[in-house]
Amino acid sequence: MYTSSAVQRAKRRTHKTELTEEQKQEIKEAFELFDTDKDGCIDYHELKVAMRALGFDMKKAEVLKILRDHDKTGQNLMDFEDFAKVMSDKIQARDPIEEIRRAFQLFDDDQTGKISLRNLRRVAKDIGDRLEDDELQAMIDEFDLDGDGEINEQEFLAIMTDEA
Numbered sequence: 299m300y301t302s303s304a305v306q307r308a309k310r311r312t313h314k315t316e317l318t319e320e321q322k323q324e325i326k327e328a329f330e331l332f333d334t335d336k337d338g339c340i341d342y343h344e345l346k347v348a349m350r351a352l353g354f355d356m357k358k359a360e361v362l363k364i365l366r367d368h369d370k371t372g373q374n375l376m377d378f379e380d381f382a383k384v385m386s387d388k389i390q391a392r393d394p395i396e397e398i399r400r401a402f403q404l405f406d407d408d409q410t411g412k413i414s415l416r417n418l419r420r421v422a423k424d425i426g427d428r429l430e431d432d433e434l435q436a437m438i439d440e441f442d443l444d445g446d447g448e449i450n451e452q453e454f455l456a457i458m459t460d461e462a
Contacts, residue, residue: 317386325385328352329378339375341365348381354388395455402454412448413438 317325332348333340340348346361356364368380376384405413405421418434441449441457449457 317389321386321389322382324352325382325389326378328385329381333378339371339377340381341375345376345381349385349388352385352389354385398455398458399451401458402451405449405454410448412446412450413454414448 328348328351329340332344332351334344342361342365345365346356346358349356349361364384365374365376368376368384370377370380402413403409405417407417407420408414415431415435415438418438419431422429422434438447438449441453443453443456444450
Protein backbone atom coordinates (compact mmCIF):
# COMPACT_ATOMS: atom_id res chain seq x y z
CA MET A 299 0.00 0.00 0.00
CA TYR A 300 2.70 2.52 0.96
CA THR A 301 6.06 2.68 -0.73
CA SER A 302 8.88 1.69 1.55
CA SER A 303 10.87 4.80 0.61
CA ALA A 304 7.98 7.03 1.70
CA VAL A 305 7.70 5.18 5.00
CA GLN A 306 11.45 5.36 5.61
CA ARG A 307 11.58 9.10 4.85
CA ALA A 308 8.64 9.76 7.17
CA LYS A 309 10.33 7.79 9.95
CA ARG A 310 13.63 9.63 9.46
CA ARG A 311 11.87 12.98 9.63
CA THR A 312 9.98 12.16 12.81
CA HIS A 313 12.47 10.07 14.81
CA LYS A 314 15.08 12.67 15.60
CA THR A 315 17.51 12.49 18.46
CA GLU A 316 16.49 15.92 19.72
CA LEU A 317 13.30 17.93 19.66
CA THR A 318 13.03 21.06 17.58
CA GLU A 319 12.88 24.41 19.37
CA GLU A 320 9.22 24.62 18.32
CA GLN A 321 8.45 21.27 19.96
CA LYS A 322 10.26 22.32 23.14
CA GLN A 323 8.27 25.56 23.17
CA GLU A 324 4.99 23.66 22.71
CA ILE A 325 5.82 21.47 25.72
CA LYS A 326 6.64 24.54 27.82
CA GLU A 327 3.47 26.36 26.73
CA ALA A 328 1.28 23.32 27.44
CA PHE A 329 2.74 23.00 30.94
CA GLU A 330 2.31 26.70 31.68
CA LEU A 331 -1.21 26.80 30.26
CA PHE A 332 -2.47 23.83 32.25
CA ASP A 333 -0.58 24.54 35.48
CA THR A 334 -3.76 26.40 36.39
CA ASP A 335 -2.77 27.21 39.96
CA LYS A 336 0.71 28.32 38.77
CA ASP A 337 2.54 26.35 41.48
CA GLY A 338 5.17 24.93 39.10
CA CYS A 339 3.65 21.47 39.29
CA ILE A 340 0.73 19.76 37.60
CA ASP A 341 -1.70 17.29 39.10
CA TYR A 342 -3.50 14.40 37.38
CA HIS A 343 -6.17 16.53 35.70
CA GLU A 344 -3.68 19.17 34.56
CA LEU A 345 -1.36 16.45 33.24
CA LYS A 346 -4.15 14.73 31.33
CA VAL A 347 -5.28 17.90 29.53
CA ALA A 348 -1.69 19.05 28.87
CA MET A 349 -0.91 15.68 27.29
CA ARG A 350 -4.10 15.85 25.23
CA ALA A 351 -3.14 19.33 24.03
CA LEU A 352 0.14 17.87 22.79
CA GLY A 353 -1.69 15.11 20.91
CA PHE A 354 -1.65 12.30 23.46
CA ASP A 355 -5.11 11.19 24.55
CA MET A 356 -4.32 8.54 27.13
CA LYS A 357 -6.41 6.40 29.44
CA LYS A 358 -6.69 7.36 33.10
CA ALA A 359 -4.57 4.41 34.26
CA GLU A 360 -1.73 5.37 31.89
CA VAL A 361 -1.73 9.00 33.06
CA LEU A 362 -1.80 7.92 36.71
CA LYS A 363 1.17 5.59 36.12
CA ILE A 364 3.18 8.40 34.53
CA LEU A 365 2.31 10.67 37.44
CA ARG A 366 3.23 8.03 40.05
CA ASP A 367 6.52 7.26 38.28
CA HIS A 368 7.55 10.95 38.38
CA ASP A 369 6.02 12.10 41.68
CA LYS A 370 8.92 13.32 43.82
CA THR A 371 6.80 14.70 46.66
CA GLY A 372 4.24 11.96 47.27
CA GLN A 373 1.47 14.48 46.51
CA ASN A 374 0.62 13.20 42.99
CA LEU A 375 2.33 16.17 41.34
CA MET A 376 4.80 16.48 38.46
CA ASP A 377 7.22 19.36 37.93
CA PHE A 378 8.12 20.88 34.57
CA GLU A 379 11.45 19.07 34.26
CA ASP A 380 9.78 15.66 34.50
CA PHE A 381 6.88 16.74 32.28
CA ALA A 382 9.33 17.93 29.60
CA LYS A 383 11.25 14.62 29.77
CA VAL A 384 8.09 12.50 29.53
CA MET A 385 6.67 14.52 26.67
CA SER A 386 10.00 14.60 24.81
CA ASP A 387 10.19 10.81 25.00
CA LYS A 388 6.59 10.46 23.82
CA ILE A 389 7.03 12.89 20.93
CA GLN A 390 10.21 11.15 19.77
CA ALA A 391 8.52 7.73 19.96
CA ARG A 392 5.62 8.70 17.70
CA ASP A 393 5.08 6.52 14.65
CA PRO A 394 5.08 8.96 11.72
CA ILE A 395 2.82 6.81 9.55
CA GLU A 396 0.31 6.51 12.38
CA GLU A 397 0.44 10.29 12.86
CA ILE A 398 -0.31 10.78 9.17
CA ARG A 399 -3.22 8.33 9.39
CA ARG A 400 -4.62 10.22 12.38
CA ALA A 401 -4.35 13.48 10.48
CA PHE A 402 -6.16 11.88 7.53
CA GLN A 403 -8.98 10.82 9.86
CA LEU A 404 -9.34 14.40 11.11
CA PHE A 405 -9.98 15.50 7.53
CA ASP A 406 -12.20 12.48 6.76
CA ASP A 407 -14.83 13.26 9.42
CA ASP A 408 -17.56 11.43 7.49
CA GLN A 409 -15.36 8.29 7.38
CA THR A 410 -15.63 7.66 3.66
CA GLY A 411 -11.94 6.85 3.32
CA LYS A 412 -11.48 9.97 1.19
CA ILE A 413 -11.06 13.70 1.64
CA SER A 414 -13.71 15.50 -0.36
CA LEU A 415 -14.13 19.18 -1.17
CA ARG A 416 -16.63 19.36 1.71
CA ASN A 417 -14.07 17.86 4.13
CA LEU A 418 -11.36 20.26 2.97
CA ARG A 419 -13.75 23.23 3.18
CA ARG A 420 -14.60 22.31 6.81
CA VAL A 421 -10.93 22.01 7.81
CA ALA A 422 -10.04 25.30 6.11
CA LYS A 423 -12.89 26.99 7.97
CA ASP A 424 -11.87 25.37 11.29
CA ILE A 425 -8.33 26.74 11.02
CA GLY A 426 -9.50 30.16 9.87
CA ASP A 427 -8.40 29.89 6.24
CA ARG A 428 -10.73 31.77 3.92
CA LEU A 429 -10.09 29.87 0.73
CA GLU A 430 -12.58 29.78 -2.10
CA ASP A 431 -13.96 26.47 -3.34
CA ASP A 432 -11.99 26.74 -6.58
CA GLU A 433 -8.74 27.08 -4.58
CA LEU A 434 -9.64 24.08 -2.42
CA GLN A 435 -10.61 22.05 -5.48
CA ALA A 436 -7.28 22.96 -7.10
CA MET A 437 -5.51 21.46 -4.07
CA ILE A 438 -7.48 18.25 -4.46
CA ASP A 439 -6.90 18.13 -8.22
CA GLU A 440 -3.15 18.57 -7.78
CA PHE A 441 -2.79 15.50 -5.56
CA ASP A 442 -5.68 13.32 -6.80
CA LEU A 443 -3.62 10.58 -8.44
CA ASP A 444 -6.50 8.26 -9.37
CA GLY A 445 -8.70 11.03 -10.80
CA ASP A 446 -11.77 10.39 -8.63
CA GLY A 447 -12.00 14.00 -7.41
CA GLU A 448 -11.04 13.15 -3.83
CA ILE A 449 -7.89 12.37 -1.84
CA ASN A 450 -7.62 8.82 -0.47
CA GLU A 451 -5.31 7.75 2.36
CA GLN A 452 -2.54 6.60 0.00
CA GLU A 453 -2.60 9.92 -1.85
CA PHE A 454 -2.59 11.76 1.50
CA LEU A 455 0.46 9.80 2.63
CA ALA A 456 2.20 10.70 -0.64
CA ILE A 457 1.46 14.39 0.00
CA MET A 458 2.70 14.23 3.57
CA THR A 459 5.91 12.36 2.69
CA ASP A 460 6.76 14.40 -0.42
CA GLU A 461 6.04 11.47 -2.74
CA ALA A 462 3.35 13.38 -4.65
